[in-house]
Amino acid sequence: MKHLTIALFLVLITTSIRAQDEETTQIKLIFDNALTRQEAYHNLEYLCTEAPDRLVGSENSLKAIEYMKQYFNALGADSVYLQEFHTPAWKCDSSSVWIIPQSGKPVMLHTDALGPSPATPMEGIMAEVIEVKSLDEVEKLGKEVISGKIVFYNRKWNPAFIRTFEGYGDAVDQRARGPEKAAEYGAVAVIVRSVTNSTDHFPHTGNTHYSNNKIPAVAISTLDADLLSEQLQKEPKTTAKVYVDSEDIPETITYNLIAEIKGKEKPEEIIVVGGHIDSWFNTPGAHDDGAGVVMTSDVLRIFKELNINNKRTIRAVVYMDEELYQSGGKAYALMVKNNGEKHYLALEADAGAFTPRMFTINASEETVGRIAAFLPYLKPYGIDEIKAGWGGVDIGPLKELGVPLMAYGTDSQRYFDMHHSANDTFDKINLRELQLGCGCIATMIYLVDKYGVE
Amino acid sequence: MKHLTIALFLVLITTSIRAQDEETTQIKLIFDNALTRQEAYHNLEYLCTEAPDRLVGSENSLKAIEYMKQYFNALGADSVYLQEFHTPAWKCDSSSVWIIPQSGKPVMLHTDALGPSPATPMEGIMAEVIEVKSLDEVEKLGKEVISGKIVFYNRKWNPAFIRTFEGYGDAVDQRARGPEKAAEYGAVAVIVRSVTNSTDHFPHTGNTHYSNNKIPAVAISTLDADLLSEQLQKEPKTTAKVYVDSEDIPETITYNLIAEIKGKEKPEEIIVVGGHIDSWFNTPGAHDDGAGVVMTSDVLRIFKELNINNKRTIRAVVYMDEELYQSGGKAYALMVKNNGEKHYLALEADAGAFTPRMFTINASEETVGRIAAFLPYLKPYGIDEIKAGWGGVDIGPLKELGVPLMAYGTDSQRYFDMHHSANDTFDKINLRELQLGCGCIATMIYLVDKYGVE
Numbered sequence: 001m002k003h004l005t006i007a008l009f010l011v012l013i014t015t016s017i018r019a020q021d022e023e024t025t026q027i028k029l030i031f032d033n034a035l036t037r038q039e040a041y042h043n044l045e046y047l048c049t050e051a052p053d054r055l056v057g058s059e060n061s062l063k064a065i066e067y068m069k070q071y072f073n074a075l076g077a078d079s080v081y082l083q084e085f086h087t088p089a090w091k092c093d094s095s096s097v098w099i100i101p102q103s104g105k106p107v108m109l110h111t112d113a114l115g116p117s118p119a120t121p122m123e124g125i126m127a128e129v130i131e132v133k134s135l136d137e138v139e140k141l142g143k144e145v146i147s148g149k150i151v152f153y154n155r156k157w158n159p160a161f162i163r164t165f166e167g168y169g170d171a172v173d174q175r176a177r178g179p180e181k182a183a184e185y186g187a188v189a190v191i192v193r194s195v196t197n198s199t200d201h202f203p204h205t206g207n208t209h210y211s212n213n214k215i216p217a218v219a220i221s222t223l224d225a226d227l228l229s230e231q232l233q234k235e236p237k238t239t240a241k242v243y244v245d246s247e248d249i250p251e252t253i254t255y256n257l258i259a260e261i262k263g264k265e266k267p268e269e270i271i272v273v274g275g276h277i278d279s280w281f282n283t284p285g286a287h288d289d290g291a292g293v294v295m296t297s298d299v300l301r302i303f304k305e306l307n308i309n310n311k312r313t314i315r316a317v318v319y320m321d322e323e324l325y326q327s328g329g330k331a332y333a334l335m336v337k338n339n340g341e342k343h344y345l346a347l348e349a350d351a352g353a354f355t356p357r358m359f360t361i362n363a364s365e366e367t368v369g370r371i372a373a374f375l376p377y378l379k380p381y382g383i384d385e386i387k388a389g390w391g392g393v394d395i396g397p398l399k400e401l402g403v404p405l406m407a408y409g410t411d412s413q414r415y416f417d418m419h420h421s422a423n424d425t426f427d428k429i430n431l432r433e434l435q436l437g438c439g440c441i442a443t444m445i446y447l448v449d450k451y452g453v454e
Numbered sequence: 455m456k457h458l459t460i461a462l463f464l465v466l467i468t469t470s471i472r473a474q475d476e477e478t479t480q481i482k483l484i485f486d487n488a489l490t491r492q493e494a495y496h497n498l499e500y501l502c503t504e505a506p507d508r509l510v511g512s513e514n515s516l517k518a519i520e521y522m523k524q525y526f527n528a529l530g531a532d533s534v535y536l537q538e539f540h541t542p543a544w545k546c547d548s549s550s551v552w553i554i555p556q557s558g559k560p561v562m563l564h565t566d567a568l569g570p571s572p573a574t575p576m577e578g579i580m581a582e583v584i585e586v587k588s589l590d591e592v593e594k595l596g597k598e599v600i601s602g603k604i605v606f607y608n609r610k611w612n613p614a615f616i617r618t619f620e621g622y623g624d625a626v627d628q629r630a631r632g633p634e635k636a637a638e639y640g641a642v643a644v645i646v647r648s649v650t651n652s653t654d655h656f657p658h659t660g661n662t663h664y665s666n667n668k669i670p671a672v673a674i675s676t677l678d679a680d681l682l683s684e685q686l687q688k689e690p691k692t693t694a695k696v697y698v699d700s701e702d703i704p705e706t707i708t709y710n711l712i713a714e715i716k717g718k719e720k721p722e723e724i725i726v727v728g729g730h731i732d733s734w735f736n737t738p739g740a741h742d743d744g745a746g747v748v749m750t751s752d753v754l755r756i757f758k759e760l761n762i763n764n765k766r767t768i769r770a771v772v773y774m775d776e777e778l779y780q781s782g783g784k785a786y787a788l789m790v791k792n793n794g795e796k797h798y799l800a801l802e803a804d805a806g807a808f809t810p811r812m813f814t815i816n817a818s819e820e821t822v823g824r825i826a827a828f829l830p831y832l833k834p835y836g837i838d839e840i841k842a843g844w845g846g847v848d849i850g851p852l853k854e855l856g857v858p859l860m861a862y863g864t865d866s867q868r869y870f871d872m873h874h875s876a877n878d879t880f881d882k883i884n885l886r887e888l889q890l891g892c893g894c895i896a897t898m899i900y901l902v903d904k905y906g907v908e
Contacts, residue, residue: 031616036614162485162836382616413809413887414884430867432618432868433867436867
């Protein structure tokens with residue numbers, strides 16, 4: 001009996017080791033494929049060079065969706081279709097800021113409007129500039145000082161944060177809520193220092209939240225913010241002229257793109273991966289988030305080419321409009337709810353194509369634990385953490401349907417150098433880092449499908 | 455008694471927690487300093503733009519040493535001095551490769567000589583080209599086929615390796631030993647596909663080992679290697695012309711640069727950090743290894759500015775000639791031996807200024823264990839592994855004196871895109887990644903000094 005137990009134990013151990021070896025081999029096949037093929041890289045090159053400035057409502061946003069649709073069809077996905085939905089949108093044709101010094105020539109700054117800034121009159125808005133470092137400062141100065149002025153938010157990015165997303169979180173209130181606050185105190189326009197840790201001439205746009213009173217709002221480059229600040233020290237009553245040519249679009253018809261490989265055992269359980277195809281109007285959107293789209297789309301290609309027998313349906317979603325109104329993610333979750341689809345897990349990639357570092361999970365402790373246990377499989381490929389944390393903007397609305405959410409995380413040091421600016425170009429993409437991302441995401445989905453997360 | 459034991463236990467725990475909190479605070483101060491100051495970044499800009507092409511024996515190699523000497527003096531190091539030594543050197547003024555097709559015009563390729571390739575005659579060497587994929591293939595083809603020919607090593611980099619240093623190790627024999635092997639079988643010159651995972655027009659040079667029979671050897675860009683290979687498929691008897699204008703320098707006088715902050719308790723025990731100031735003749739040497747020099751030099755600045763009371767002497771060494779004959783590291787170890795200096799530990803940074811990932815240690819198991827225990831302090835700053843492994847080329851000769859060796863390791867994905875080529879420029883350096891490296895190295899040295907490694 002004792003010998004039998006030992007024998008059984010040995011069989012179990014051996015089986016377990018063999019299973020582990022099999023996984024190691026399968027995962028190596030996934031990465032061999034990801035690193036030797038370059039489909040994701042070439043898809044991203046197309047998006048950046050042939051369909052830049054993909055803000056929702058733009059022609060290029062639809063061109064990009066069409067391109068990815070053809071890609072999914074060509075790789076033989078089981079179904080490829082568009083989810084049509086209606087959303088308000090916004091467009092910006094141009095913007096400018098001029099410093100009008102009391103003596104000397106006007107100086108034009110590197111500027112992009114924030115979305116969805118209202119337009120100024122054709123002749124722009126000219127007013128005295130008041131520099132502040134925070135929303136609190138606007139409150140403290142009060143209407144007496146702020147009213148009729150152009151408020152210039154100029155708090156610098158704090159470089160001491162190690163993870164740059166924390167640095168962003170620390171600085172972004174000036175952009176996201178600054179115009180609303182300034183409007184409340186009677187400002188006529190807002191200029192914001194670009195939310196970036198770079199010192200250069202690129203303005204970084206982004207979303208700003210308005211309540212009823214909308215005033216024009218623009219970002220200027222960090223170098224120009226320093227210039228404007230110096231000018232205000234020299235001449236505290238310096239005026240500036242802000243010009244924005246933008247337009248609200250009450251309703252546009254647009255699409256999420258959906259492609260899937262049917263599950264062989266549980267086709268009704270859907271594992272969804274995706275990124276957002278839209279970018280701001282001023283950028284090729286290479287890292288944000290063309291990269292997320294092509295890496296998550298590559299999961300279907302890898303599964304097809306390696307003939308992986310997925311139990312559950314693997315679905316790639318190319319979301320529209322993460323940047324402006326987050327309407328694509330909301331429309332998608334609504335469809336899931338209305339159709340009563342069962343989503344097993346949702347993964348989003350929206351942190352650029354830098355070297356792989358982590359997965360974060362927004363789910364029950366048990367599910368986090370199950371997924372974190374996959375770490376030994378992914379550590380050789382650069383993933384050093386799998387832990388509770390952020391899910392994603394586009395998949396966020398799935399949370400209330402009880403879907404476990406997961407984000408693919410890359411090394412964050414360079415992300416905000418380019419984020420939301422014309423500097424987010426294809427040449428900033430490293431082939432290997434992008435293709436490793438494809439491998440990491442495909443492997444994670446493979447493990448989730450095979451071993452489950454419950 | 456029981457209560458006393460518990461009380462003592464609680465005191466110990468509390469003390470230990472307080473010590474840990476103190477360390478966490480001290481280490482945060484180190485990183486705050488590293489990330490808010492930009493001295494290392496500006497030093498590297500100088501080296502790349504004012505003193506590129508710093509091969510041993512060149513004027514710029516001495517200009518670079520002089521610059522760093524002034525830097526150490528300015529920051530108030532306790533002693534700053536040059537270690538003079540004599541070494542053979544080599545220089546290359548130009549090189550070219552032409553494909554001479556049987557029909558059509560000659561085509562010039564993107565070429566750099568390997569070091570220390572001998573010169574060709576002024577008119578170059580013209581001969582039939584034979585393409586091979588390995589040194590073994592040269593052996594198999596034998597003298598009959600190889601003799602009188604130009605051997606073209608064209609085995610591609612295998613992208614499936616995850617750590618690119620392994621990909622490099624897999625491909626580099628063609629460059630390091632290929633010319634010697636081809637010469638043995640009577641070849642008249644060697645052309646090597648650049649050892650890189652990039653597909654571009656940059657030739658990547660590097661060291662090649664010669665025995666007695668030295669034949670000219672050059673690297674061509676990967677795109678040109680593909681072009682030459684295609685040409686050989688079309689016309690198997692294609693000839694090429696190889697031209698190298700180079701010169702052996704029998705002896706040059708050169709220097710390692712040494713700067714130190716004296717230890718307050720054990721000044722006779724020296725912890726040494728360093729990188730190499732020389733670069734290949736064709737490159738600004740930003741990542742290889744200007745970055746290593748400025749990051750390790752920054753340790754002294756950080757210690758001075760934060761008034762860290764180092765027990766042991768912290769010494770920065772700027773090594774000359776890692777690339778060609780590794781004479782600086784040898785000369786340094788010889789001096790250490792002759793002076794009977796006690797080296798407590800040596801750390802080298804020669805893996806570029808990419809995002810921090812690891813430290814590797816070449817020392818006893820016990821020492822590796824002691825240092826690996828520092829991981830929790832460095833994990834928040836991007837270091838995910840501290841383990842046994844590589845030390846470094848320049849500190850290598852200290853091994854026989856029993857010195858524990860350590861290497862600072864960065865994310866390797868992009869390193870070989872630029873390595874040993876004109877593409878290794880300052881604009882490839884990310885400010886934050888470089889300055890995080892300064893913080894990681896300074897922290898490691900701080901912990902080694904404070905807690906010891908024995």
